Amino acid sequence: MSGSLWLKPPAATPPLPAPPRPRRRPTAPAPDGTAPDTPSPDGGSPVGTAPDPLDELADRLDDFVAAAVHPDEVAALLESDGMTDDHIRLSYGRNDSFALAEDLYARVERRHPAPAPTGPAAPAASAEGLAACLLRGLLFALPGLAHVLAGPLLAGQPGRYGLPAGTVPLLAGAVTGWTWNQVLSHRAHTWLGLGDRPAAARALLTGAPAGALAGTAAALAAATGGEGPAVVFAAGQALYLAAATVLLVLGRERALLTALLPLLGALPALRWDLPDPLRAALPALSLAAAVLAAARALRPGTARGAAGRGGPPLADSVPYGLFGLGSGLLVLHTGLGTTLAAGAGTVVALTLSMGPAEWLLHRFRRGSLTRLRTLTTARAFRRAATGTLVLCLGAYLTVLLLLALAAAPLGPGDPRPDPARLLTLLLVGTVLWLGLLLQSFGAVLGAAAVCLLAAAAQTLDPAAGALAAGGAAAALAVLSRVLLVRPTAHRP
Incomplete structure (x- = not known):
């Protein structure tokens, strides 16, 4: 049983509470220097004028425009609402x-929700998230012990390609x-994102x-x-x-x-020889327990009407x-660069690192959202997001x-x-982490290519x-720098 490199995409950021809405910037004087129209006594449109449709649109989009750090964010929202140029x-x-x-960006006063609290509860929540990610890294690595147990049972004549x-x-x-x-985990997570857990099951x-x-x-x-x-x-x-995919997707x-x-x-x-029956029984027991746990987690999926739409x-x-x-x-090539045994340490390091990798993905997303709430220019956000990405x-x-x-x-022989x-391991690690980061932001096609x-x-x-890993790492670094430093990529 081999550890999977599957990684759950970061959960959607919950909406932030809206702060009190301040008054919009005062209306500028008319071109002839006269004062702007006075409001009517009942607070409606100015006396003697028709309602300005731009004012109505600004009122409707006030919260979004006030939190934008660049007019392009507003333009993207308008286009997503189906507003054509005509x-x-x-x-x-x-x-x-x-x-x-x-015009909307200039008309609405900038305001951003206060950053998340940094009191005693914040480090506790961060530590809890780190512990959960480290647990997932352990879950990715533990199945490799099944190969240690079953190795002597699979021994035979030398295989193909020197393996x-x-x-x-x-x-x-x-x-x-x-x-x-x-593919399966993405489809199930899409259902979970829609709030339909039975359909995901x-x-x-x-x-x-x-x-x-x-x-x-x-x-x-592939067998002979x-x-x-x-x-x-x-x-x-x-x-x-x-x-394992079932249990990880459903948070078990x-x-x-x-x-x-x-x-x-x-x-x-690892040190002593074990009887063959015990070597076979331990992986079989673990497999049976995992299948039973997955079957229990999938019971909501058997309900009538699940995944009905x-x-x-x-x-x-x-x-x-x-x-x-x-x-x-890429992971297999890295582990089999010389011999299967020599690559054991490499594969163990990569699988265990997936837990910290997931926590750092969340860390980048949280840091970017904090910068989005506190910075007021696109240039400052790009600079801050780049620094967070590098860190x-x-x-x-x-x-x-x-x-x-x-x-x-x-590995065998010299432990040094x-x-x-x-170097190859670090380059492959760069490819994996940047690829997972792009995947979590929906830019998976470029990462996959x-x-x-x-x-x-x-x-x-x-x-x-x-050379191949280095080229891939450079390409993903450029892609991440282009796509993930834009404010619109981080809107909740």
Whole structure:
């Protein structure tokens, strides 16, 4: 059972309470120098004039315009409301949405909700979020202990491409599972975002078994004679990935952790030989517990009427699967750069780092929203968002480096880390973190394309690992800098 690199997208930011609305800026004097029209006694339109449609629009969009840091934000809202240039010219006398947005932006006084409190409760909430993300990182890594237990059971003649016996079907099943479960988790999260938990459970109830069958079929198709035990293990791996996806999407991390506890029996196997029945029983027990926990979590999906209305288009979920495919292949190439055993520390470091990576993704989003509420110009926001992006990425790479140094002794021979392997690992870590960041903001298609191109380059020429990862990291850094420093990308 292999750890999945699936990562839950950050939850939507709850709406902030609206502050008291101050009066709009005073109306400027008329061009001839006379005072503006006086209001009527009942507070309505000025005496002797028709209501100004621009005033009515400003009143309707007051809260949004007051919190905007650039007129382009207002223009984007107008266009999303379906206002065409013809309509704007006829109704408001402006040439286009940008001219109208500039007038609205100048007419409404800037005001931003106060930043979130930073008292004693704020660090506690941050620590709680960090603990949850670290738990998820542990959940990604623990299934790797099943390979430690089952390794002697899968031993046989040397496999293809210089890899141990059974490696190819195991990898085929794992990559298929990563790809399928990325698509499935996106569809289920879309239902959860709509507030329809039974529909999300129904989507998982349909998609998870299909994903387990797809992973098993891929392993079976990639197997050759004598790799039957590896196919059986790959089937269990596919079933586990399906169950883990269900539990992670539905927020049942503690249930999944409980199901994985039997795998801790692999720790003695790192030093002593264990009986074969025990080696087989511990992963089987953990798998059965995970499947039962997932089945219990899916009971709302069996209710009549669940997922009764149209769901998200399948085309919207496909890019998430492509990103899962590309990132999964990059991780496999990084772990198999020399031999399977030599890459063990690399894979452990990457899987454990997914917990801190998720916390830093949330940290970037929270920091950007805070800057959005406190800064008043687009230039200042771009500068602050760039700094936050660099700090969060640097923090993730620091954690990844420390984990790699700690995991280096897991490999055979000299426990000192190889500088070339460390460089490739950090470049792949940059690709993963920036790709996940772009995915969380909906820019998944670009991230998927870059990851797939890098994975294809490594597949064609395994020696080009650092070069392919470096090119992908540079491309995603540019894409993140272009897309994520815009204020409109961070509107709640």
